[in-house]
Amino acid sequence: MKFSPCTGDCTSDKKQCGGCGRSRDEITETQIITKLLVEHLVKYNYDDPEIFLENITTKATKRSKNAQKK
Template identity: 40%
Template sequence: MKYHPCIDQCTTEGTHCEGCGRSHQEIADTKKLVKAVVEFIQQQDYENPEEFVDRIGKSILKKLQKPA
């Protein structure tokens, strides 16, 4: 499945957003994940949150490239 970002044309009818095509469950789970990361950054009181976000993004991509 290919990821499609929000295009600010959100719908709530049915099982999928007609704007981005993602399921409403995927959207809800993504919001939870983002909220958890934001709360972690705030708890750590990082002065450079953009560097943390960049680093964990790279770390995630690296782990995804490893064979399961």
């Protein structure tokens, strides 16, 4: 499945958003993850948050691929 980012055309009348097509559960979980990442960035006040996020992206992608192989 490909990730479908928010399009700004949100609808709330179904189990899936009519704008991006993601399920309500997926949207909620993504919002929670984003909130946690922002809280971490604020807590540690990194001068280079983009480096931290690139590192998280690399690690999460690698771990996801490894988990899919199992």
